Amino acid sequence: MSAEIIASIADVLTDNIPLTPISQGAEAVVFTSPVHPYLPKNRTDGDDKLYILKYRPEKKYRHPVIDKTLTKHRTLGESRLLAKLRLIDGLNVPKLIGCDPYHGCIWLEFLGEDLPNGHGFSNLKNFLWMNASDPYSDLVRDTMINVGKQIGLMHWNDYCHGDLTTSNIVLVRAGEDWQPYLIDFGLGSISTLVEDKGVDLYVLERAIISTHSSFANRYNLWVLEGFKSVFESHGKAGLGKYKDLIRRFEEVRLRGRKRSMIG
């Protein structure tokens, strides 16, 4: 990871906030820190707690003024979306702790944990890998159904994710079970369009097929089962919406196939 990027944010946050980089994406660098950005000391919720800092560094190829405006816009956009999603009953997203739009910083609660036996961080991708030896267990089925429910809940409330991959679904341990949380709303939006929702479903389906191809059929059916259950719970109106959405999802899938045939 670029030392220059790390230095640029360390300079703003000062030595009082130690940062450990954990991921570098196209747009953002993600760090963990043991220090809460503003809670008075001794009032933190536990000593070994970690916090997430999602930092959008300056892009040197953009004009500095345009870059600042864009960064501010995207940082605020993602924060506001998260704050709204958090108010939806039953929907799991990380809690927004703070936002510094002038430096492209979003502070979030840390979710998930390291899976046992070196299986990596507890996102859906690694979880499915870990369970590949018993791929159709109740645990996996319930988890996939719950993933579908989360997406259903988000879509029912007219929010779209925009980048619904298996790394953007984090599993949080709840006793014996794992509760899925949706993260990374950098491309998220409020949308009533079936197209956006169909694309969300398609992106996830593709992600599951590409990394877990032998079991993908069953996985995807479970996701849709959970997804459908949310709409079903809203009676006729819900089912109507569900059907429109699935129709579009199938169209999106068909378009995807054609595109991949052409190459």
Next chain:
Amino acid sequence: MAGIVLKYKIPQFQEYTIHVQKYNNVTNSSELRSKLAELPFAYIDSKTVISVEQLSSAIYKAILETEYNRMRTRTIHSECILSLSPSSNIGDALNRFGIKEGTTDIIVIKIIEDSNEEPYDGNASVDGDLVPVSDDEFSTSADKEIIKTVCIPCDKL
């Protein structure tokens, strides 16, 4: 108990020292109201604050705006009240979170910029009983129904 007044600094903003006090059974809230403009404090209606987290998050935002953007109000203390509010209108924020005629439980914020101000002596001109600053204390004075209304944007009211 860590002492009755909460005094702390924000890791990123070492030049500010923040003090938070809470008073119950306050008898001079109308007097305080009439002198708000002269008093260098943020006086907050305890009914509108549920936790230290809610309050410290607003303080953080106020300092952040002051340092990196611009103050939207005259003082850092009114900036704190504005930051508690989902609205960007200071009058509206004061109506929601500021003290009212007859408010008895008050949270006081005092922020000192270390380089050009004297340390704070703890006297916020409030006649009342000083109680510890804690989530427990805050939640006993908080009114969840009021919080639900003051914390939603005005276009949704």
